[in-house]
Amino acid sequence: QTPSPKKILIVYLSRTNNTKAIAEIIHSYVGGKLAALELQKPYPENYRATVQQVVNENETGFLPPLKTKIDSIEKYDAVFVGFPTWDMKMPPPMKSFLHQYDLSGKTIIPFNTNAGYGVGSGFDTVKQLCPNSKIPEGFSIKGGVERDGVLFVIKGEKEKQAREEVKVWLQNIQMLK
Numbered sequence: 001q002t003p004s005p006k007k008i009l010i011v012y013l014s015r016t017n018n019t020k021a022i023a024e025i026i027h028s029y030v031g032g033k034l035a036a037l038e039l040q041k042p043y044p045e046n047y048r049a050t051v052q053q054v055v056n057e058n059e060t061g062f063l064p065p066l067k068t069k070i071d072s073i074e075k076y077d078a079v080f081v082g083f084p085t086w087d088m089k090m091p092p093p094m095k096s097f098l099h100q101y102d103l104s105g106k107t108i109i110p111f112n113t114n115a116g117y118g119v120g121s122g123f124d125t126v127k128q129l130c131p132n133s134k135i136p137e138g139f140s141i142k143g144g145v146e147r148d149g150v151l152f153v154i155k156g157e158k159e160k161q162a163r164e165e166v167k168v169w170l171q172n173i174q175m176l177k
């Protein structure tokens with residue numbers, strides 16, 4: 001595969017590594033820089049406590065401060081943004097990222113993993129928070145079900161299948177020649 005000539009950044013949030021695995025698959029096709037979003041104050045280990053905190057943050061519109069800093073965002077033409085579905089929405093830390101950096105004029109490409117309920121309002125929120133960006137069709141795939149103790153699943157056969165689906169998607173949105 002010929003990588004796209006664009007300068008690419010792949011930013012992702014991942015708690016149990018499923019979204020990270022998709023980020024790495026995308027990276028294997030398009031190259032560029034990979035960056036994990038880390039928080040100044042990480043979420044609790046406990047799933048239920050995390051869900052409760054996220055529900056509260058969504059209610060109040062709290063944007064958790066990020067530890068991750070992206071150097072010279074202006075040099076990137078295309079920014080992939082990957083996040084799990086949390087509370088059927090975009091997780092607050094990805095909202096922090098999209099608020100903090102000026103992404104106008106860039107192509108912003110969303111991707112997602114979820115427990116089988118889909119992306120919810122996550123991709124719509126990308127459109128709302130990046131009104132001056134070009135936003136191609138996003139990619140979403142079933143990942144883990146932490147509620148039921150199912151954590152990392154993008155491995156083995158599932159990883160192979162995800163790799164094929166990602167390739168078709170990247171071709172459709174013309175990020176792969």
Ligand SMILES: Cc1cc2nc3c(=O)[nH]c(=O)nc-3n(C[C@H](O)[C@H](O)[C@H](O)COP(=O)(O)O)c2cc1C
Nearest residue numbers: 014015016017018019084087088114115117143144
């Ligand atoms: C706080 C929290 C809330 C979640 N809410 C949802 C949800 O509303 N719908 C859904 O399908 N999955 C939900 N999930 C499951 C994750 O989206 C799924 O496990 C995803 O693959 C995790 O990605 P990661 O491994 O990159 O962290 C939630 C997970 C967490 C931790």
